[in-house]
Amino acid sequence: xxxxxxxxxxxxxxxxxxxxxxxxxxxxxxxxxxxxxxxxxxxxxxxxxxxxxxxxxxxxxxxxxxxxxxxxxxxxxxxxxxxxxxxxxxxxxxxxxxxxxxxxxxxxxxxxxxxxxxxxxxxxxxxxxxxxxxxxxxxxxxxxxxxxxxxxxxxxxxxxxxxxxxxxxxxxxxxxxxxxxxxxxxxxxxxxxxxxxxxxxxxxxxxxxxxxxxxxxxxxxxxxxxxxxxxxxxxxxxxxxxxxxxxxxxxxxxxxxxxxxxxxxxxxxxxxxxxxxxxxxxxxxxxxxxxxxxxxxxxxxxxxxxxxxxxxxxxxxxxxxxxxxxxxxxxxxxxxxxxxxxxxxxxxxxxxxxxxxxxxxxxxxxxxxxxxxxxxxxxxxxxxxxxxxxxxxxxx
Amino acid sequence: xxxxxxxxxxxxxxxxxxxxxxxxxxxxxxxxxxxxxxxxxxxxxxxxxxxxxxxxxxxxxxxxxxxxxxxxxxxxxxxxxxxxxxxxxxxxxxxxxxxxxxxxxxxxxxxxxxxxxxxxxxxxxxxxxxxxxxxxxxxxxxxxxxxxxxxxxxxxxxxxxxxxxxxxxxxxxxxxxxxxxxxxxxxxxxxxxxxxxxxxxxxxxxxxxxxxxxxxxxxxxxxxxxxxxxxxxxxxxxxxxxxxxxxxxxxxxxxxxxxxxxxxxxxxxxxxxxxxxxxxxxxxxxxxxxxxxxxxxxxxxxxxxxxxxxxxxxxxxxxxxxxxxxxxxxxxxxxxxxxxxxxxxxxxxxxxxxxxxxxxxxxxxxxxxxxxxxxxxxxxxxxxxxxxxxxxxxxxxxxxxxxxxxxxxxxxxxxxxxxxxxxxxxxxxxxxxxxxxxxxxxxxxxxxxxxxxxxxxxxxxxxxxxxxxxxxxxxxxxxxxxxxxxxxxxxxxxxxxxxxxxxxxxxxxxxxxxxxxxxxxxxxxxxxxxxxxxxxxxxxxxxxxxxxxxxxxxxxx
Numbered sequence: 016x017x018x019x020x021x022x023x024x025x026x027x028x029x030x031x032x033x034x035x036x037x038x039x040x041x042x043x044x045x046x047x048x049x050x051x052x053x054x055x056x057x058x059x060x061x062x063x064x065x066x067x068x069x070x071x072x073x074x075x076x077x078x079x080x081x082x083x084x085x086x087x088x089x090x091x092x093x094x095x096x097x098x099x100x101x102x103x104x105x106x107x108x109x110x111x112x113x114x115x116x117x118x119x120x121x122x123x124x125x126x127x128x129x130x131x132x133x134x135x136x137x138x139x140x141x142x143x144x145x146x147x148x149x150x151x152x153x154x155x156x157x158x159x160x161x162x163x164x165x166x167x168x169x170x171x172x173x174x175x176x177x178x179x180x181x182x183x184x185x186x187x188x189x190x191x192x193x194x195x196x197x198x199x200x201x202x203x204x205x206x207x208x209x210x211x212x213x214x215x216x217x218x219x220x221x222x223x224x225x226x227x228x229x230x231x232x233x234x235x236x237x238x239x240x241x242x243x244x245x246x247x248x249x250x251x252x253x254x255x256x257x258x259x260x261x262x263x264x265x266x267x268x269x270x271x272x273x274x275x276x277x278x279x280x281x282x283x284x285x286x287x288x289x290x291x292x293x294x295x296x297x298x299x300x301x302x303x304x305x306x307x308x309x310x311x312x313x314x315x316x317x318x319x320x321x322x323x324x325x326x327x328x329x330x331x332x333x334x335x336x337x338x339x340x341x342x343x344x345x346x347x348x349x350x351x352x353x354x355x356x357x358x359x360x361x362x363x364x365x366x367x368x369x370x371x372x373x374x375x376x377x378x379x380x381x382x383x384x385x386x387x388x389x390x391x392x393x394x395x396x397x398x399x400x401x402x403x404x405x406x407x408x409x410x411x
Numbered sequence: 412x413x414x415x416x417x418x419x420x421x422x423x424x425x426x427x428x429x430x431x432x433x434x435x436x437x438x439x440x441x442x443x444x445x446x447x448x449x450x451x452x453x454x455x456x457x458x459x460x461x462x463x464x465x466x467x468x469x470x471x472x473x474x475x476x477x478x479x480x481x482x483x484x485x486x487x488x489x490x491x492x493x494x495x496x497x498x499x500x501x502x503x504x505x506x507x508x509x510x511x512x513x514x515x516x517x518x519x520x521x522x523x524x525x526x527x528x529x530x531x532x533x534x535x536x537x538x539x540x541x542x543x544x545x546x547x548x549x550x551x552x553x554x555x556x557x558x559x560x561x562x563x564x565x566x567x568x569x570x571x572x573x574x575x576x577x578x579x580x581x582x583x584x585x586x587x588x589x590x591x592x593x594x595x596x597x598x599x600x601x602x603x604x605x606x607x608x609x610x611x612x613x614x615x616x617x618x619x620x621x622x623x624x625x626x627x628x629x630x631x632x633x634x635x636x637x638x639x640x641x642x643x644x645x646x647x648x649x650x651x652x653x654x655x656x657x658x659x660x661x662x663x664x665x666x667x668x669x670x671x672x673x674x675x676x677x678x679x680x681x682x683x684x685x686x687x688x689x690x691x692x693x694x695x696x697x698x699x700x701x702x703x704x705x706x707x708x709x710x711x712x713x714x715x716x717x718x719x720x721x722x723x724x725x726x727x728x729x730x731x732x733x734x735x736x737x738x739x740x741x742x743x744x745x746x747x748x749x750x751x752x753x754x755x756x757x758x759x760x761x762x763x764x765x766x767x768x769x770x771x772x773x774x775x776x777x778x779x780x781x782x783x784x785x786x787x788x789x790x791x792x793x794x795x796x797x798x799x800x801x802x803x804x805x806x807x808x809x810x811x812x813x814x815x816x817x818x819x820x821x822x823x824x825x826x827x828x829x830x831x832x833x834x835x836x837x838x839x840x841x842x843x844x845x846x847x848x849x850x851x852x853x854x855x856x857x858x859x860x861x862x863x864x865x866x867x868x869x870x871x872x873x874x875x876x877x878x879x880x881x882x883x884x885x886x887x888x889x890x891x892x893x894x895x896x897x898x899x900x901x902x903x904x905x906x907x908x909x910x911x912x913x914x915x916x917x918x919x920x921x922x923x924x925x926x927x928x929x930x931x932x933x934x935x936x937x938x939x940x941x942x943x944x945x946x947x948x949x950x951x952x953x954x955x956x957x958x959x960x961x962x963x964x965x966x967x968x
Binding site for chain 1: 480481482485559561565567568572573658659662663664665698699700701703704705706707729730731733734737738741742745746748749752753755756757759760762763764765766767768769777780781784785788789791792794795796797798799800801802803804805868869870871872873874875876877878879880881882883959962964967
């Protein structure tokens with residue numbers, strides 16, 4: 016038994032030291048991450064990968080959506096307080112798990128090496144060794160040790176976890192947060208900027224409704240109210256915050272605070288049906304002035320260019336208006352609001368870049384870009400397609 | 412066969428016709444025949460589920476690939492998950508329980524042999540009903556198609572509105588029927604372990620695997636009825652206009668998640684505890700030492716059984732349960748790692764100081780321990796709620812549970828097949844081929860599932876039929892796919908090994924591994940009545956006592 020006890024004691028000591036060290040280091044790491052931010056340079060990896068990526072085979076006219084070099088969605092490249100706290104906690108847990116992994120696998124390898132050697136020795140010296148190794152049935156002190164030590168380790172983990180849960184608690188958004196309601200649809204995102212958003216528009220009663228591209232001001236907390244119009248979806252932009260589900264009949268909350276201007280990507284993370292894969296998230300963190308300008312532009316009525324009156328007429332004549340809202344023209348609710356469609360970078364919930372060609376293709380037959388999505392092909396003539404595309408392209 | 416059973420001389424001499432033997436198997440209520448049929452049927456479904464997985468990996472090898480359309484892909488992952496959990500994991504493990512439990516507690520059969528046969532046929536028909544959906548169901552646009560709602564079938568995606576046609580009804584009924592089969596088997600296990608033990612075998616002398624099967628049966632009895640009830644509710648929602656899970660009419664989508672995971676998490680332990688049992692039987696025999704800390708192992712097993720019933724909502728940290736519930740379920744989940752850790756430490760201590768013989772079963776068992784440790788540790792990471800907010804429903808989770816269920820359960824099953832094949836057939840499996848199978852599976856498995864952790868951390872959600880090219884997912888997905896043919900080669904080699912060894916394998920004899928439990932005290936294969944004379948038991952290792960009368964275990968109890 017002695018043989019077994021000594022290494023076990025050393026191992027447990029090692030483990031306890033590792034865990035307590037990491038527990039002590041965590042607040043320091045937290046503090047330092049508030050001062051120094053080392054999130055630049057993340058895009059290098061992406062650029063390298065991007066250069067080797069393949070074009071969409073069946074969509075020559077449809078370019079991949081622009082990402083302005085912000086393709087990273089790694090949870091280890093946070094740019095917002097909740098995501099950063101989670102990153103730091105991940106490092107701590109990863110460290111503890113790695114320590115346990117090394118100790119356990121180390122003992123496993125050691126046991127194998129010793130056991131194989133013992134078997135060989137016994138085989139080579141059949142006369143001097145007993146027919147079977149010493150029969151050990153257990154050892155109460157050792158068994159107590161490896162019951163108690165894991166209890167201590169998981170206690171530390173539970174405490175750190177609960178503290179971080181409280182820190183990130185989404186039910187109480189930070190003060191002065193911009194409030195946006197997110198409504199999940201099969202398979203696109205609806206965003207509603209409510210009147211009490213505290214922005215320059217606060218006094219007005221205008222309600223900005225847009226889709227698929229969320230604009231937020233840099234450096235100001237954003238509080239999302241998460242709802243669903245149909246099935247369960249999940250809002251996940253890894254660099255800003257952890258994910259939270261959008262559940263019909265159950266309102267959830269999520270907050271983040273983008274600390275650098277730029278585009279943050281993500282996508283729906285709860286399986287929601289056929290096109291779950293193309294329910295992509297794009298969050299634009301704009302400078303405050305740019306954000307206010309954007310919000311004002313979105314609140315303005317739709318452009319009415321007499322040159323494209325025919326396209327507008329076709330839009331109103333056909334089934335388009337059943338699903339889509341264009342302020343002043345139609346009020347459908349099943350599809351994305353198109354009042355300022357042409358101000359967006361992408362269509363199909365981030366599936367392809369918005370160009371005249373891709374939009375025309377989409378109206379002609381959305382299945383080519385996003386198979387089995389809920390928008391039907393209306394079988395328009397080429398002439399009608401051109402007219403309606405021209406009209407929609409004016410909706411800046 | 413060197414050890415032809417003296418009892419069967421009149422029957423085994425003349426070969427049976429195909430129909431005669433088919434009738435014997437289908438009409439049988441013998442726990443051994445039923446056990447083998449469970450395992451064989453489970454392996455057939457394993458191959459089907461494996462092909463489904465391979466097709467998905469083919470599609471995901473490149474970004475924006477167009478090999479498989481989204482509907483088909485969604486059916487593939489639904490059927491892969493459902494098949495592997497309900498039609499592979501459960502039946503194969505229950506099959507081993509069926510085969511081994513009466514033999515290892517020294518009984519002539521299960522407590523209720525007819526109920527046993529009933530349970531098996533329910534499983535078969537449930538599985539066939541599920542797969543009949545591919546041709547018989549009326550899916551979207553009237554074309555037949557398998558269920559495509561995911562294996563945990565979250566409401567309200569399963570409602571009439573979002574899941575048209577009746578493929579989801581096939582999912583409900585197929586699983587419901589095989590679930591009833593599992594419940595009958597669980598009742599049988601409990602009755603057998605409690606009431607049918609041979610003289611001298613107290614509960615604390617039961618082989619470890621019998622303890623595991625007892626706890627598994629208890630979990631099945633508590634957990635599966637909840638799933639069955641939820642499925643009946645869903646059936647009412649879909650067919651008779653009930654509103655249990657319909658949020659539009661005051662129903663609750665979250666209720667389904669609670670009911671499903673109240674079943675779903677114990678299910679994970681139902682799938683892994685029997686594999687723990689295989690390890691706890693095989694490891695001592697190949698280390699030539701008794702299991703380290705038998706009493707603590709039993710306590711840990713029972714402890715896992717209880718705690719497993721109180722951790723279900725750790726699958727739901729992203730539904731917004733609030734800080735209090737999140738904290739509670741994080742704590743209970745951390746707690747369950749304690750008894751699980753005890754098991755791993757005790758296994759290593761069993762190997763420590765032993766004389767290890769690395770035949771194929773031992774190789775798989777060692778692989779099991781190494782892989783399961785990794786799966787357990789990533790489980791701890793996921794139990795850390797804020798980390799789960801990032802990693803839940805990402806490929807990290809897919810990597811995590813494949814380490815538990817493939818590196819764990821499936822490796823355990825392979826170990827068990829190599830270990831007990833000689834008992835069931837009287838022939839040895841080829842050890843050399845077996846080792847090739849192990850290394851191919853091990854390498855292929857690591858290549859496929861290790862990179863999934865990375866793609867998850869990089870932000871790749873699970874259940875997407877394709878992904879964007881600019882996110883850095885592609886290289887890791889490509890490596891994952893490269894692992895697949897290597898695993899397939901390992902499985903093919905194993906199947907060839909089975910066929911070859913059944914035809915002309917080395918005769919096994921009654922006790923090829925120098926084992927210590929009662930199944931090695933009867934002939935290989937055992938007669939229908941298992942033992943001519945019901946054995947008696949003097950310790951947890953009855954055959955050790957017989958082989959070493961000078962130093963029996965009974966002295967140390």
